[in-house]
Amino acid sequence: MSRIVDRSLLNKAKKNKNDEFYTQRVDIDRELQHYGKHFRGKTVYCNTDRPLESNFVRYFYDHFQSWGLKRLIATGCTVEDGGRGSYFSYTGLEEERRAFEAGEMVSLRGDGDFRSAECIELLNEADIVVTNPPYSLLREFVQIMAGNRKDILIIATVNAITYKHIFKLIQNGKVWLGVGLGRAISGFVVPDHYELYGTEARINDKGERIVSTNNSLWLTTIGIAKRHEDILLTKTYVGNEDEYPHYDNLDGINVNKTQNIPSDWFGLMGVPITFLHKHNPEQFEIIKFRKGDDGKDLQIQGKAPYFRIVIRRKTDTQHELTTAS
Helix, strand or coil, X not given: CCCCCCCHHHHHHHHHCCCCCEECHXXXXXXHCCCHHHHCCCEEEECCCCCCCCHHHHHHHHCCCCCCCCEEEEEEECHHHCXXXXXXXXXXXXXXXXXXXXXXXXXXXXCCCCCCHHXXXXXXXXXXXXXXXXXXXXXXXXXXXXXXCCEEEEEEEHHHHHCHHHHHHHHCCCCEEEEEEHHHCXXXXXXXXXXXXXXXXXXXXXXXXXXXXXXXXEEECCCCHHHHCCCCCCECCCCCHHHCCECCCCCEEECCCHHHCECXXXXXXXXXXXXXXXXXXXXXXXXXXXXXXXXXXXXXXXXCCCCEEEEEECCHHHHHHHHHC
């Protein structure tokens, strides 16, 4: 049965600044299994998480020894403490373990906002930031992480691909998509006062309220094998020209599905934004987003297809050189 999801959920959340979407442990387990070796000897910072409640914090706490972490830091807002933020630091000491298990947190001076000087100071002590940042603040969050040259592994809305600053980071090979996308992220825990939108909204066996947006992905700066896997090109342009119409305002062709990229075309092509989930920078070059040579949206016979990313396949020689390097 196909998955029917109310895609307006996160858009409503952004409009109303309802950002309390908490990641389920099953989704963290599924994604982070691909990154373990990159965390050895590193300090991990979960900077938009309530330490006692966050599944991210619990994950790294549980894997602290086996992953060889140096330190785990977590900060977030504690509503019960008059809006002051809470702080947790773990280096594997027994007294820290007892404090965490007993729910003993240190209060911050401020509210625990990741943008505060207090949290930026902690950010400077970290190597990798792993969290589910507020979607309404996603642009600012990524800018701060990039500006401070921190590795990230975060959950974001699919629309983040279209944000100018984030797209530029992806285009320049500084940020890329992780493994999980869309249906691979099973849903988020929301507070009691949130309406359960969508046909797959449910209450799980823990009594948690779950919504499935089908509109999220993982963004990261951490190298994973998937990023270096070529897209298998099984289609050809020659003999199937009708399937690849040319744009009115760009010397290039339209490709409706990533799997239909032709193997014999080395010019410009417009592909769906979900291409980025399979993008190998050694195989393709990202040229620009959405616009034709006239600065207007790409058009085919006067009509604009849904958002397209303009790419160009690297020649076999270029591919061999980048792969070898």
